[in-house]
Amino acid sequence: MEDTQQGGPDPLATLLDMAHRARHVGARVELDFLAVNGSHALAPYRQAALWFEDRKVCALSGVVQIEANAPYVQWLERLCKAAPAGALTAADFDGDVAAQWTEWLPAYALWLPLPATDGLLQAPRGGLLLARDTPWQAHDIALLTEWCDVLRHAYAAVTKPAPWSPFALKSRWRQRMAQEQSAALPWWRRRKVQIALGVAAVLCLPVRLTILAPGELVPANPAAIRSPLEGVIERFHVKPNQLVKQGQPLLDFDQAQLESRYQVASQALATAEAEYRQSLQQALTDNRSKALLSSLQGKIEERRAESEFLHGQAERARIVAPRDGIALFDDPSEWVGRPVMTGERIMRIATPGDVEVEAWLGVGDAIPLEEGADTSLYLGASPLQPVTARVRYVSYEAQPRPDGSYAYRVRATLDGATTHRVGLKGTVKLTGRWVPAAYWIMRRPLAAMRQVAGL
Structure with missing residues (x-):
């Protein structure tokens, strides 16, 4: 038995000293080291590991640098995710965790969870794993549980608040779901139903179907x-x-x-x-x-x-x-x-100011475009001053491009005079009809599914 010997240091005094050290750490890595190595002063153990949901296995006793892909660390990840609070043995697990227990840990382990508090929702779930060759006694468990409560507050003090982190949002969601289940709210007041209705309403909102295509300023009626x-x-x-x-x-x-x-x-x-x-x-x-x-x-x-x-x-x-x-x-x-x-074209004679927008619409992006549809050309030389135009015509057949692809030629008449010269290239935004937001989001995935599966 590895109990505290008669005449040894007072466990409560040791706990007070450890709590004082935890309150005065300067960084989280120091607190990690204190958790896996300093806890030995409260109760003897052979191995210790610290795990958090966001940082995984972040500290091991007697180890300076952790290799995340090491088999031992990977096995600890699986154990910590499934470990219940309290004293543990291999019989409390199944699968490869139980089969490899004797290879990595002593016979007896203790899992001390470090949960988030109601006021500190940004703290992720975690825990401290201690293992030794002798069973854990009740007074050791009580002392280490109190020590983990001190660690929980210490981690909250050294961790910068992140109210919009994924773990904070996940914690708030779990808290809200627990409150709804305990309060037995009507179905229309449940958060899941409200979110589903909100998403459905957003997907039904009408939006303009727009497509981006490469384009440039070209002469409108040049003499070849x-x-x-x-x-x-x-x-x-x-x-x-x-x-x-x-x-x-x-x-x-x-x-x-x-x-x-x-x-x-x-x-x-x-x-x-x-x-x-x-x-x-x-x-x-x-x-x-x-x-x-x-x-x-x-x-x-x-x-x-x-x-x-x-x-x-x-x-x-x-x-x-x-x-x-x-x-x-x-x-x-x-x-x-x-x-x-x-008959080979050598040059073109273009009238100054007689220019229009030419775009090449990919076969997969060929949306219905009516004559007079809004068009904006964002030139690479002047991206903050778009050139506005109206669609004049869209070619009936797709034409081969120099890169080997096929595209439809789109010509658009400028809304007014422009100071930009012929030949400037950029990105053209072509605006189509009004469609539901769900169609705007799923148009390309649905087209790909039709091509692959024929559904």
């Missing part, structure tokens, strides 16, 4: 400058974002090949005309030459058409601005010397 021929760009006469006038030269194609082909065609035309004149002179005396006149005349027309076509191509090799505006294109060095195909 496309390649009139197949060739190589030689030089640009304008710079990106430069103001141009109608008829101003924009760029030139390399005309060396066109000039060479035009000279060859012109020479072939002259040769055909010479052959025709020669046959015309011989036709006066030679009927055979007279029969060749019609074919030579067709050959002349063919050569003339080819020559005129090449001459027109040479004239089209210099592209001019079809109207006043801003030249929108990439870096000229990326175009010079690059072969282009007939």
